[in-house]
Amino acid sequence: MMNQKAPLSKVLPVLFGFFVMGFVDVVGISTSYVQKDFNLSDSVANLLPMMVFLWFFVFSVPTGLLMNKIGRKNTVLLSMVITFIAMLVPLIAYSYAMTLVAFALLGIGNTILQVSLNPLVSNVVSKEQLTSRLTLGQFIKAIASFLGPIIAGFAAATLGNWKMLFPVFAGFTVLSGLWLLLIPIPVDERVEQTTSFGDAFGLLKDKAILLLFLGILFVVGVDVGMNTATPKFLMERAGLPLEQAGLGTSLYFAARTAGALTGAILLARLSSTGFFRVSMISAIGAMILMLFSQSTVVILIMVAVIGFAIANIFSIIFSMALQKMPQRGNEISGLMIMGVAGGAVLPPLMGLASDAIGQTGGMLVILGGMFYLLIAAYVVKPEK
Numbered sequence: 001m002m003n004q005k006a007p008l009s010k011v012l013p014v015l016f017g018f019f020v021m022g023f024v025d026v027v028g029i030s031t032s033y034v035q036k037d038f039n040l041s042d043s044v045a046n047l048l049p050m051m052v053f054l055w056f057f058v059f060s061v062p063t064g065l066l067m068n069k070i071g072r073k074n075t076v077l078l079s080m081v082i083t084f085i086a087m088l089v090p091l092i093a094y095s096y097a098m099t100l101v102a103f104a105l106l107g108i109g110n111t112i113l114q115v116s117l118n119p120l121v122s123n124v125v126s127k128e129q130l131t132s133r134l135t136l137g138q139f140i141k142a143i144a145s146f147l148g149p150i151i152a153g154f155a156a157a158t159l160g161n162w163k164m165l166f167p168v169f170a171g172f173t174v175l176s177g178l179w180l181l182l183i184p185i186p187v188d189e190r191v192e193q194t195t196s197f198g199d200a201f202g203l204l205k206d207k208a209i210l211l212l213f214l215g216i217l218f219v220v221g222v223d224v225g226m227n228t229a230t231p232k233f234l235m236e237r238a239g240l241p242l243e244q245a246g247l248g249t250s251l252y253f254a255a256r257t258a259g260a261l262t263g264a265i266l267l268a269r270l271s272s273t274g275f276f277r278v279s280m281i282s283a284i285g286a287m288i289l290m291l292f293s294q295s296t297v298v299i300l301i302m303v304a305v306i307g308f309a310i311a312n313i314f315s316i317i318f319s320m321a322l323q324k325m326p327q328r329g330n331e332i333s334g335l336m337i338m339g340v341a342g343g344a345v346l347p348p349l350m351g352l353a354s355d356a357i358g359q360t361g362g363m364l365v366i367l368g369g370m371f372y373l374l375i376a377a378y379v380v381k382p383e384k
Helices: 008-038 047-070 072-092 096-121 127-159 162-182 197-205 207-238 242-266 272-292 296-310 313-324 326-357 359-379
Strands: none
Touching: 008 047, 008 072, 008 096, 008 127, 008 162, 008 207, 008 242, 047 072, 047 096, 047 197, 047 207, 047 326, 072 096, 072 162, 096 127, 096 313, 096 326, 127 162, 127 242, 127 313, 197 207, 197 326, 207 242, 207 296, 207 313, 207 326, 207 359, 242 296, 272 296, 272 313, 272 359, 313 326, 326 359
């Protein structure tokens, strides 16, 4: 049997990988700065998040198959190398084209990291702890997401260059990779055979797996959408300058961080299905109130409520999927992370809607994604 109670010394370097995973969310505030630097329209600027999340569609399933060959830990280490390179590109050459290259590399590295790190958690915790520990990982990821806009704002105001956040993140990436490299991780004895693309995609024939895959697509789309649209919505509705409106993104991630920590505690005791349903009802209610509000304070409160409510949905859906077919964990992980391509689907639609009718249009696209998640919360039943 796999060691179900690995010591903390083996759990911590795995969980710290989630901090590096959070670097992908810097695309939100970066989009606003790049749009300002190069005077881009919403639809062109939103190609940046698309460039990040497109690769989740391309590389997720191949990464799941690669994991069967080289192992979960080695796949995580490969992702760290690619992420480190991505952080260097904007420092070497800063143009719109090179920014697209940097975020493409960031997306590829993050794809490989998310596919491999989530199942690696199951190597160091028991099945009963999995949902709670994945949620704790999302809490750690949210800390990095929360710090991104703050570091960018500090760098812009104090150092005169928002891009100085990249060497900071590069340093953390090296630290995380070395820590994991030096620590032996228990190996899951349920060896998965390398299968074909057809076998991997064939898992979507299972109705529950398909619904959960689409759930990942929409929850990431909602999350990235809130990340990129919140500053623009505050600038349009409340007339705030970018430097102040960008703090709305930090508030969103602060609330998401608090929500993930709360979820890590509560999901160890409560039904994940009930938690899923209550969270989505809360998020939808907050979004509707925000759309009808003219008050900066009310808008910010609703942004926080949405961040708090959305915080645990990804880990709940991912855990549900892994527990549906634990014997196909690597391939399930690849499929679920392919759903992270939702971050490339919703922002372009939001950009088109925003160019047409203003930032409210973008928020309505997010609201549509929330309604799908509410439906999924009632349709998909967890494993006993």
